[in-house]
Amino acid sequence: MTDDLHACLARLLADLDARRHRALLWIAGAPDEAVPRALMLWRVRDWQAPLWLGPTLTASDVAPLPAAKARTRLGGEHDLVVIDAVSANAGFDPDAFGAVSGTLRAGGLLALLTPASWFAGTPTADADYARLAAWPHDTDDLSARYLARLARRLDASPLALRWPLGEALPALTLAPTTATDTAPPDDDACLTVDQAQAVARLVRLRRRRPLVISADRGRGKSAALGIAAARRLSQGERRLWLTAPRPAAVEPLFERLAALLPQGRREGNGFHVEIDGERAEVRFLAPDAVLAALDDASIDPRSPPTLFVDEAAAIPAPLLGRWLQAFPRIAFATTVHGYEGTGRGFALRFRARLERDTPDWRECRLSQPVRWADGDPLEALTRELLLLDAEPADDATAERALAEHPPRLVEIDRAALAEDERALGELFGLLVQAHYRTTPADLRQLLDGPGVRLLAAYAGETCVGVCLAQDEGGFPPELAMAIQRGERRPRGHLLAQSLAVHAGHREAAEARWCRIVRIAVHPAARRRGLGRTLIDRLGERAAEDGVLRLGVSFGAEMGLVDFWCAQGFVSLRLGLSCEASSGEHALMMGRALCPSAKVAVGELARDFQGLLPSLLAFELARLEPELAAALLREGEAPTLEAQTLARLEWFAAGGGELALVRPWLAEAWLAWWRGETAPCTDELLELVAPLFQGGGAADDGRGRKARLAHWRELVGRLHRCLAR
Numbered sequence: 001m002t003d004d005l006h007a008c009l010a011r012l013l014a015d016l017d018a019r020r021h022r023a024l025l026w027i028a029g030a031p032d033e034a035v036p037r038a039l040m041l042w043r044v045r046d047w048q049a050p051l052w053l054g055p056t057l058t059a060s061d062v063a064p065l066p067a068a069k070a071r072t073r074l075g076g077e078h079d080l081v082v083i084d085a086v087s088a089n090a091g092f093d094p095d096a097f098g099a100v101s102g103t104l105r106a107g108g109l110l111a112l113l114t115p116a117s118w119f120a121g122t123p124t125a126d127a128d129y130a131r132l133a134a135w136p137h138d139t140d141d142l143s144a145r146y147l148a149r150l151a152r153r154l155d156a157s158p159l160a161l162r163w164p165l166g167e168a169l170p171a172l173t174l175a176p177t178t179a180t181d182t183a184p185p186d187d188d189a190c191l192t193v194d195q196a197q198a199v200a201r202l203v204r205l206r207r208r209r210p211l212v213i214s215a216d217r218g219r220g221k222s223a224a225l226g227i228a229a230a231r232r233l234s235q236g237e238r239r240l241w242l243t244a245p246r247p248a249a250v251e252p253l254f255e256r257l258a259a260l261l262p263q264g265r266r267e268g269n270g271f272h273v274e275i276d277g278e279r280a281e282v283r284f285l286a287p288d289a290v291l292a293a294l295d296d297a298s299i300d301p302r303s304p305p306t307l308f309v310d311e312a313a314a315i316p317a318p319l320l321g322r323w324l325q326a327f328p329r330i331a332f333a334t335t336v337h338g339y340e341g342t343g344r345g346f347a348l349r350f351r352a353r354l355e356r357d358t359p360d361w362r363e364c365r366l367s368q369p370v371r372w373a374d375g376d377p378l379e380a381l382t383r384e385l386l387l388l389d390a391e392p393a394d395d396a397t398a399e400r401a402l403a404e405h406p407p408r409l410v411e412i413d414r415a416a417l418a419e420d421e422r423a424l425g426e427l428f429g430l431l432v433q434a435h436y437r438t439t440p441a442d443l444r445q446l447l448d449g450p451g452v453r454l455l456a457a458y459a460g461e462t463c464v465g466v467c468l469a470q471d472e473g474g475f476p477p478e479l480a481m482a483i484q485r486g487e488r489r490p491r492g493h494l495l496a497q498s499l500a501v502h503a504g505h506r507e508a509a510e511a512r513w514c515r516i517v518r519i520a521v522h523p524a525a526r527r528r529g530l531g532r533t534l535i536d537r538l539g540e541r542a543a544e545d546g547v548l549r550l551g552v553s554f555g556a557e558m559g560l561v562d563f564w565c566a567q568g569f570v571s572l573r574l575g576l577s578c579e580a581s582s583g584e585h586a587l588m589m590g591r592a593l594c595p596s597a598k599v600a601v602g603e604l605a606r607d608f609q610g611l612l613p614s615l616l617a618f619e620l621a622r623l624e625p626e627l628a629a630a631l632l633r634e635g636e637a638p639t640l641e642a643q644t645l646a647r648l649e650w651f652a653a654g655g656g657e658l659a660l661v662r663p664w665l666a667e668a669w670l671a672w673w674r675g676e677t678a679p680c681t682d683e684l685l686e687l688v689a690p691l692f693q694g695g696g697a698a699d700d701g702r703g704r705k706a707r708l709a710h711w712r713e714l715v716g717r718l719h720r721c722l723a724r
Contacts, residue, residue, distance in 0.1 A: 002040065002044060004168070004169055005040060005041075005044050005169060006044050006045060008169050008170070008172055009041070009044060009045065009109075009172065010045070011172070012109070012161075012172040012174070013107060013109065015174055016106070016107045016108070016109070016174070017106070017107035019174075019177060019373060019375075020106040020107065020372055020373035020376075021106065021107075021174070021177070021372060021373060021375070021376050021377055021378075022104050022105070022106060022107070022108045022109070022110065022372055022376055022377065022378040022379075023109055023110070023159075023161055023174065023377055023378060024109075024110045024111075024112060024159070024160050024161065024377070024378050024381055025041075025109060025110070025111045025112070025160075025161045025162070025163060025170055025172070026112050026114070026154055026160050026161065026162050026163070027111055027112065027113050027114070027162075027163045027170075028086075028113075028114045028115065028116050028118050028119040028164075028165070029086070029115075029116050029165050030086075030115070030116060031086050031087050031088065033116075033165065034086045034113040034114070035057070035084065035086065035087060035113065037163060038052075038082045038084070038111050038113055039059055039062070041080070041082070041109075041111055042061075042062060042080070042082065043061070047079050047080045048079050049076075049077060049078045049079055049080075049105075050078060050079065050080040050081075050082070051065060051073065051078045051080070051081045051082070051100065051103070052064045052065065052082045052084065053065050053066075053067055053070060053081065053082065053083045053084065053096060053100060054066075054067065054082070054083065054084025054085070054087060054090045054113075055084065055087050055088070055089045055090050057087075064084065067083075067090075067091075067093040067096040067128070068093075068096075070093070070095070070096035070099045070100050071095075071096075071099050071246070071248055072248065073099065073100055073103050074099055074102075074103065074246075074248045074249065074251065075103075075248060075249075075251030075252055075255070076103050076251075077103055077104075077105045077371075078100070078103050078104055078105065078108060079104070079105055079107065079108040079109075080108060080109055080110075080111070081100050081101070081103070081104050081108070081109075081110045081111070082110075082111045082113065083096070083097060083100070083110065083111070083112050083113065084113050085112065085113055085114050085115075085126065085128075086113040086114055086115050087113075088127075089127050090126070090127055090128075091126030091127040091128025091129060091130075092114070092126060092128060092147060092150070093128050093441075094146075094386060094439070094440035094441045094443070094444055095439050095440055095441050097112075097382070097385075097386070097440070098382065098386050098388070098439070098440045101378060101382045102217045102218060102371075102382075104378060105371060105372075106371060106372040106373065106376075110378060114151075116165065118147070118150070118151040118154070119151070119155070119164070119165075121148060121151050121152060121155065122148070123144050123147035123148055123150075123151055124144050124147075125139050125140070125142040125143070125144045125147075125448070126139075126144075126147070127139070129142050129144070129448070131441075131491075132444065132445060132448060132449050132450070133450070133491060134449075134450060134451065134490070134491050134492025134493060135475075135490035135491055135492060135493065137450045137451075141450065142448050142449075142450060143414075143415070143447075143448050144448060145414060145415060145418035145447040145448055146418070146443060146444040146447045146448050148418065149418050149419075149424075149447070150385055153384055153385055154385070157381055157384065158175050159175065159377040159378075159380055159381045160381060161173075161174075174377070175377070177375050182368060187199060187200075189227050189256075189260065190220075190224070190227065191220060191223075191370045192219075192220065192366070192368040192369075192370055193368065194219075194364075194365070194366045194367060194368055195219070195220045195221075195223070195224050195366060195368075195370065197364065198213050198221065198224040198228075198364050198366060199224050199227045199228045199231070201362065201364055202224065202225065202228030202232075202308075202331055203228050203231050203232060203235070205228075205232075205306065205329050205330075205331055206329070207328040207329055208328055208358050208360065209358065209360045209361060209362060210324065210330050210331065210332065210354065210358050210361045210362070211331040211332070211361070211362050211363075211364060212312075212331075212332045212333075212334070212354070212361065212362070212363045212364070213331065213332070213333040213334070213364045213365075213366065214333075214334050214335075214336050214363070214364075214365050214366070215333075215334075215335065215336060215365065215366035215367070216335065216336050216366075216367075216369075216379075217335055217379075218369050218370060218371040218372060218376075218379065219366040219367065219368065219369060219370055220252075220366065220370035220371075221310075221333045221335075221366055222249070222250060222251075222252040222253050222310055222333065223252045223253065223255070223256050223370070224333075224366070225242065225250075225253045225256075225308045225310060225331070225333055226252060226253035226254065226255065226256025226257050226260075227256050227260065228308075229242070229253065229256075229257060229282050229308065230256065230257050230260035230261050231260075232306065233261065233273060233275060233280045233282070234261070234275060237280065237306065238278060238279070238280045238281075239280070239281055239283070239305040240281075240282045240283070240305055240306045240307075240308065241282075241283050241284075241285055241290070241293070241305045241306070241307050241308070242282065242283070242284055242285070242307070242308040242309070242310065243284065243285050243286065243287055243290050243307065243308075243309055243310070243315075244284075244287075244309070244310040244311045244314075245287065245311050245314045245315060245437075246311075247269055247284055247286075249310055249311050250284055250310050253282075253308075253310070254266060254271055254282075257271045257282060258271070261273045261275075269283065269284035269285075270282065270283045270284065271283075287315055287319060287583045288577075288578040288579065288583045290307070290323060290583070291322060291323070291326060291583075294326060303328070304326065304327055304328070305327075306327070306329040306330070306331075307323060307327040307329070307330045307331075308330075308331050308333070309323065309330065309331065309332045309333065310333045311333070311334065311335060312332040312333060312334040312346055312350075313334040313335060313346035314437045315583070316555050316557065316583065316584055317346070317350045317353065318555075318557035318558075318559070318584070319583040319584065320332065320350055320353075321350075321353045321357070322583075324353065324354070324357055324358065325357065332346075332350075334346050386440040386443070387424070387425060387428055387440075387443055388440070389425075390424075390425045390426075390428045390429035390432055391425065391426070391429040391433075392426055392429040392430040392433055392463065392522055393426055393462045393463065393464075393522065395523060395524050397462055398459070398462055398464055398522045398523075398524035398525060399524045401459035401460045401461075401462035401464070402459045402464065402524060402525055404459070404460060405458075405459045405460040406459070407457045407458065407459050407464055407465070407525065407528070407530060407533075408457070408458055408459075409455060409456070409457055409533065409534065409537050410455070410456050410457075410458055411453075411454070411455055411541070412427070412454040412455065412456050414446070414447055414448075414452070414454060417447070417454075418447050423463070426462070426463045427456060427463045427466055428443060428446065430463055430465075430466050430520045430522060431446075431466055431468060431518050431520050433520065434518065434519075434520030434521075435518055435520070446468065449470070451470055451471035451472070452468070452469070452470055452471075453467075453468075453469040453470070453471070453514065453538065453541065453542070454466070454467075454468055454469075455467045455469075455534055455537060455538055455541075457521075457525070457530050457533070457534060459525070463522070464521065464522040464524070464525040464530065465519075465520065465521045465522060465525060465530040465531070465534055466518075466519070466520050466534075467516060467518075467519045467534040467535065467538055468516070468517045468518045468519070469514050469515060469516045469517060469538055469542075470492075470514070470515050470517050471512065471513070471514055471515075471542075471547060472492070472493040472494065472495055472496040472512070472513040472514070472515050472551070473493060473495075473496035473508070473509060473510065473511050473512045473513045473549075474496075474510070474511070474512045475490075475493075475496070475509045475510055476510075477506075477510060479509075480500060480506050480507075480509035480510045481506055483497055483500045483501060483506075483509050484500045484501065484504065484505075484506040484509065486501055489501075493509075494515065494553060495508075495513055495515045495551040495552075495553055495588055495590075496508055496509050496511070496513050496551075497509060498553075498573060498588060499572060499573055499588065499604065502573060503572070503573050503604070503607070503608070505604055505607070507600065508604065511548070511549055511597075511600065512546065512547045512548065512549070513547065513549045513550070513551045513590070514538065514539075514542040514547045514549070514550050514551070515550075515551040515552060515553065516535070516538070516550065516551070516552045519531060519534060519535070521534075531563070531567075532566075532567060535550070535567050538550070539591070539593050542593060543593040543594060547593075548592065548593045548594045548596070548597040549590055549591070549592060549593060549597050549600075549601060550569070550590065550591040550593060551572075551588065551589065551590045551591075552564060552569060552588070552589050552590075553586055553587070553588045553589075554586070554587060555579065555583075555584030555585070555586060555587075556574065556584055556585045556586070556587035556627060557584060557627070558626055558627060558630060561587065561627065561630045561631070562630070564589050565589075565630075565634075567591065568591045569589035569590060569591045570589060570590060570591070570601065570602075570605040570634055571587060571588070571589050571605065571608055571609075571631055571634055572588045572589060572590050572601075572604045572605060572608055573587070573588040573608060574586070574587050574588075574608070574612075574615070574620070574631065575587070576615070576619045576620065585620070585623065590604065590605070605634065605635075606635070609634055609635040612631055612632065613632075613666070613692055616628055616632075616692045616693050617692065617693065617694060620693070621693045621694050621695070622693075623693070625685065625686075625688040625689045625693065625695070626685070626688075628688050628692060628693060629673070629685050629688045632670065632673060632674075632688070632692070633673055633674060634674075635670075635674060636674065637670065637671045637673075637674035637675040638667050638670055638671050638674075639671070640667065640668060640671050640722065644664045644667060644668055645668070645719065645722060645723065647661050647664045647665075648661075648664070648665065648668055648715055648718060648719040648722070649719050651665070651712060651715050652712050652713075652715045652716035652719055653712075653716075654712065657708075658690060658708065658711055662690075662691060665687070665691055665715060665718075666691045666692060668718060668719075668722060669684070669687055669688075669691055669718060671722060672684065672718055672721050672722055683714065683717070684714055684717060684718055684721070686714060687711070687714055687715075687718070690711060
């Protein structure tokens with residue numbers, strides 16, 4: 001049998017190699033059947049770079065990598081990948097599958113081991129579902145709609161090879177394909193013509209002409225960034241920065257640097273090289289560290305380093321916008337259908353900013369695969385299984401549907417949704433497009449997560465809006481107290497637990513919340529009040545079930561803060577540090593759904609409002625003043641005494657220093673900002689930094705006397721506004 005398998009496998013691999021394709025082999029059965037078959041594959045030939053993903057085995061010649069560490073292989077290459085989703089304590093990890101499928105080189109084979117119930121179309125929740133089992137649920141409580149869909153798609157796909165039970169050898173015949181000839185690039189460092197074109201554009205990158213590179217996985221965009229970086233250094237550039245959600249995402253870039261500049265050296269997240277007697281470097285910065293790096297004394301703020309942004313779709317658009325302003329020479333590379341973030345959503349969210357701030361921006365699309373040939377079966381199958389190419393209805397379809405049908409709200413039956421591929425793709429595509437980061441596991445959460453509420457808006461049969469929410473809280477008093485003290489951390493319940501642990505509110509853990517995870521409205525349906533309608537209907541349904549508080553948690557930026565405030569939400573907690581991947585502080589907000597909850601939520605909000613000025617003076621001193629002002633607007637306006645107004649008038653007329661009247665000025669500013677006179681003049685917002693954040697002392701182009709005079713002028717305006 002081993003000889004027969006060797007011959008059969010040799011024919012398959014020769015065929016794959018000739019086509020420059022990859023294949024998936026599905027092996028279903030009991031663990032004592034499926035694992036030995038995979039071990040036969042592992043041992044039947046001398047693989048150059050095999051990878052076994054799954055729990056520990058008794059076999060001494062295999063060293064499995066836990067699925068949780070799959071991302072550590074990003075940037076690497078394998079000729080055999082075995083994904084063990086059948087052994088005890090194993091399960092199908094969507095994120096791991098998405099990550100390692102892209103590491104399989106042309107001519108390679110991916111073997112997927114699953115329980116026999118997959119073949120029968122009746123899978124049950126596996127060990128990886130433990131990540132979904134939020135308190136008080138166990139894995140056995142969960143549905144397996146996601147796995148059932150995977151099994152159906154695998155069974156129906158002509159692209160999947162199979163090794164059925166009872167058969168000695170797998171069926172390893174590939175579907176027919178049409179070969180395509182592609183012209184070689186003129187650039188010896190590049191593998192495709194469009195990669196060479198992208199490199200040329202990156203090398204010619206000019207001030208205020210950003211470049212946006214989009215590509216599917218395996219098109220060599222990260223390598224293109226590395227080739228261009230090497231050439232920019234060779235042409236005299238001495239400092240270039242790059243950023244991405246994770247350092248592993250830019251490993252191909254560093255590999256290209258090392259190959260093209262062999263005299264250089266890699267040190268941590270930097271590459272250093274000496275060219276023509278001068279030192280040059282390429283440096284990786286986490287997203288939350290990029291703007292802070294500009295404060296270094298060695299950086300000329302008028303001419304900062306060139307910035308390359310990889311996997312830009314997985315970074316919030318507001319942060320990208322700040323980089324766009326700060327870096328005259330900048331390029332964004334993004335994956336169109338990736339396992340984190342999507343290029344189409346990125347383009348829709350960020351295009352308007354590019355058009356407004358840098359109308360001369362350019363776009364470049366890489367379509368020809370580098371790691372494998374067009375028509376690769378594994379690429380197509382991975383997209384189908386993980387729904388990576390999920391798209392909402394196109395604009396014309398949505399506009400036509402809206403013209404013919406008024407929007408109607410539908411509470412989604414997740415079991416029916418999992419069976420309807422068109423509806424699922426349209427709804428999930430809308431959620432993906434509206435958010436900067438989506439992983440394959442999010443689809444599993446949507447279909448099988450406990451306590452999920454799914455509400456959609458349809459015009460006819462076209463999905464034009466969707467709201468995904470999660471029930472949280474409801475902990476018994478003893479457990480809530482243990483959570484508050486940091487002694488227990490049950491799975492899930494992000495908002496309820498955070499308010500208890502970090503804000504000290506035990507009652508927030510005892511109360512029941514409905515946290516809005518995502519809300520999305522089709523671009524063609526916006527400015528019709530659909531977002532508010534979805535939120536209001538969600539609140540009604542939650543209240544009927546005894547859940548009396550809505551909540552939300554998001555990366556704080558002005559547009560989102562304004563939106564949620566307009567929906568009646570109030571701020572409850574702000575993270576003290578930026579999230580490394582988003583560069584934003586996490587803001588939690590809440591909205592009461594009944595009078596008694598309004599009292600409780602109001603107490604949480606007042607607690608945060610009382611704490612905020614102290615945080616702004618210390619831990620949040622670097623928060624954007626505009627965002628600080630938005631948060632400071634919440635709360636009751638203080639009542640001013642005549643003495644306070646007199647101090648304002650005295651300072652405006654030339655008396656004292658700002659530091660000596662800051663408490664009274666801050667109180668007066670809040671009275672104006674929170675009162676009916678707030679629209680007097682937006683220029684008074686300039687006082688946020690000097691009054692609340694210790695700002696104004698840095699060099700802003702004015703000397704000390706000029707700065708003090710400006711503050712006096714602003715305080716004079718404030719006094720006149722309050723005196724009306």
